[in-house]
Amino acid sequence: MQELTHYINGEHVKGTSGRFADVFNPATGEVQAKVPLASKEELEKAVEIAAEAQVKWEKVNPQRRARVLMAFVGLLNRDMDKLAETLSREHGKTFPDAKGDIQRGLEVCEYCIGAPQMLKGEFTDSAGPGIDMYSMRQALGVTAGITPFNFPAMIPLWMFAPAIACGNAFILKPSERDPSVPLMLAELMEEAGLPKGVLQVVNGDKEAVDAILYNDTIQSVGFVGSTPIAEYIYGTGCAQGKRVQCFGGAKNHMIIMPDADLDQAADALIGAGYGAAGERCMAISVAVPVGEETADRLVEKLIPRIEKLKVGPYTAGDDVDYGPVVTSAAKENILRLVQTGIDQGAELVVDGRDFNLQGYEDGFFVGAHLFDRVTPDMDIYKQEIFGPVLSTVRADTYEEAIQLALDHEYGNGTAIYTRDGDTARDFANRINIGMVGINVPIPVPLAYHTFGGWKKSVFGDLNQHGPDAFKFYTRTKTVTARWPSGIKEGGEFNFKPME
Numbered sequence: 001m002q003e004l005t006h007y008i009n010g011e012h013v014k015g016t017s018g019r020f021a022d023v024f025n026p027a028t029g030e031v032q033a034k035v036p037l038a039s040k041e042e043l044e045k046a047v048e049i050a051a052e053a054q055v056k057w058e059k060v061n062p063q064r065r066a067r068v069l070m071a072f073v074g075l076l077n078r079d080m081d082k083l084a085e086t087l088s089r090e091h092g093k094t095f096p097d098a099k100g101d102i103q104r105g106l107e108v109c110e111y112c113i114g115a116p117q118m119l120k121g122e123f124t125d126s127a128g129p130g131i132d133m134y135s136m137r138q139a140l141g142v143t144a145g146i147t148p149f150n151f152p153a154m155i156p157l158w159m160f161a162p163a164i165a166c167g168n169a170f171i172l173k174p175s176e177r178d179p180s181v182p183l184m185l186a187e188l189m190e191e192a193g194l195p196k197g198v199l200q201v202v203n204g205d206k207e208a209v210d211a212i213l214y215n216d217t218i219q220s221v222g223f224v225g226s227t228p229i230a231e232y233i234y235g236t237g238c239a240q241g242k243r244v245q246c247f248g249g250a251k252n253h254m255i256i257m258p259d260a261d262l263d264q265a266a267d268a269l270i271g272a273g274y275g276a277a278g279e280r281c282m283a284i285s286v287a288v289p290v291g292e293e294t295a296d297r298l299v300e301k302l303i304p305r306i307e308k309l310k311v312g313p314y315t316a317g318d319d320v321d322y323g324p325v326v327t328s329a330a331k332e333n334i335l336r337l338v339q340t341g342i343d344q345g346a347e348l349v350v351d352g353r354d355f356n357l358q359g360y361e362d363g364f365f366v367g368a369h370l371f372d373r374v375t376p377d378m379d380i381y382k383q384e385i386f387g388p389v390l391s392t393v394r395a396d397t398y399e400e401a402i403q404l405a406l407d408h409e410y411g412n413g414t415a416i417y418t419r420d421g422d423t424a425r426d427f428a429n430r431i432n433i434g435m436v437g438i439n440v441p442i443p444v445p446l447a448y449h450t451f452g453g454w455k456k457s458v459f460g461d462l463n464q465h466g467p468d469a470f471k472f473y474t475r476t477k478t479v480t481a482r483w484p485s486g487i488k489e490g491g492e493f494n495f496k497p498m499e
């Protein structure tokens, strides 16, 4: 049995807490490795090393820091297949989807190569007589990130690339479900030229998370995961005086107008609803067709497409649409929620409960499900299922459809399918959701825009990547400088506006 490590001060370090978590191969159900769960002391040791390394790293000029990321991007491309294979083996997602996970993170690294431009300050010449005023962006110090299982490459990269480009040290606490790729990323950063101790990986669970939240040296915490944990980390971290941004769960609606191209909408729903087994925070989990006829036609088009979905292990290559879910507990939770849907009166038009994959009976595969006539009071509508389960909520009018999305507690992503520009504009303007797709099912913004939801999908002010990342990972300092010329006028005691 492979025993994974932490990555501290440039070394793979064995865990000393005596506590471990199982890392599964979700396709076979086998435990393939044990990951150490750090104690408070192990976390604190890493923070001490980070604090020392950060002082020197911050003094490296921004362009040289950016060159490390430039070299790192080359190494990610070099090792893409190896990383993707490891990712698929621990997460279960298909090989092409694992590459996409790495690619979307790599693009944030590319964007962060432009950090010197983003970190330039502001300057006002002669703000007053003989007075110049300038603002500079300075690194925070030691920063930390806590990441979810569903994007084990992309989300750590979203966090540590800008943090490190800004001159911070970063401690990554990845998901204990799939920690191998984060360890590999830390190794590659060092191969790219990052000094030891600037990026460290401390594996763990709540104990390590709490050690991060209560550590006085750590200045900021980034979190991505489920909403209850996001709320806990945001509340606790802020109370400890840290800068915190937390991104939580989702329930993304796609509205299908009567004038939409229904084949296009059905194809989009298949990819967005069932891709990655529904384990994406930007997955569409609710389809809202407007009008009975649209609903009937849409459901009719969805059923054969869903029945044709190929579910299998990543080793089957491109011939698989989605793989297993991450753990048997996740599988049980999905099937439990499906049962509540049936019990509460939704119509299960595609039933994936008996799905079984020959040769992979112990894997965590879940068949695709489609519910029709779901109503807002049902658990399958209110809760995030995070599995291959799509719910159809029929709306009579556009107003009724948009109201559903407006009223839902989550606000991560949404989409509308229509041929009418007026409807699309109205939807984009009125909806209280952070990322909106118009005839685009999964509107994940590119690296140079920012990513973030609204409502219970986010806690904090700034989004991930794009220009917001440089604000989150720096503090602004503004200097007012006067170099008197001629005779000194003596002291000034009153706070007064610039002349």
Ligand code: NAD
Pocket: 146, 147, 148, 149, 150, 151, 173, 174, 175, 176, 204, 205, 206, 209, 210, 224, 225, 226, 227, 229, 230, 247, 248, 249, 250, 280, 281, 384, 386, 412, 453, 457
């Ligand atoms: P999770 O909340 O279970 O775990 C996320 C992280 O928190 C992990 O590192 C985990 O070790 C840690 N953690 C778990 N329980 C904890 C506790 N009690 N105290 C402190 N830390 C704890 O989430 P997950 O299952 O890994 O990921 C899936 C969730 O992430 C979904 O809800 C999904 O919507 C969400 N997600 C959101 C976004 C976004 O950008 N909004 C992106 C990806 C995933």
